Amino acid sequence: MYGLKTESCFDSAHFLTDYHGKCENLHGHRWRVVVYLRQEELGIEGTERDMVLDFGAFKREVRALTESLDHTFLVEEGSLKPATIAALKDEGFSLTVLPFRTTAENLARWFFDQLAAKGLPVSQVDVYETPLNCATYLR
Template structure:
């Protein structure tokens, strides 16, 4: 079994609905996402001969997915009144409305699903919300 890992970071704001503590208020993080891929064998020919995957291609996909959420306000669908969302958009804020509570656990799963959809053999995604706090999503 062979594996690779790479990482990317992004900055975004969020808040947690139905949470009683500091995180119920709007705040930001420098999120760090670490993606792991795994497969039984190595490439047999061409550029990827004797590789799991070209690191350049792997890094590019992971960084593209992280960039989608960089410097945006992550909003759980249904957590803000439509009028609030409209006002924020009118003011020029970048919003990303997601169909889940914006926890590190759910973001790790979200990234794993996005990377799988792009054809990567993802086995695990770690999502750090702080340098010392990490949530992990395991595929399979």
């Protein structure tokens, strides 16, 4: 089995609906995303011969996703009133509305699914919301 690993970071704000504690309030994180690829065999031809995947292509895909979330307000769909969303947008804030509660666990799965849909042999994604705490998604 062969593997690659890369990581990227992004800064964003979020809050957790139906949570009773500090995280129910709007707050931000420096999210760290670590992505692992695993493959039984190495490539057999072209520029990716004897590679799992070109590191440049791998890094580009991961960074494109983290950049899409960088300096945005991650909002669970339906968690804010439409008037609130409209007011935030009208003020010029960048919002990313996601169809799930914006936990590290769900973000790890989101990254996994996005990269797998692009054909990457993803085996695991870790999402750190603090330097010492991370959530992992494996399939």
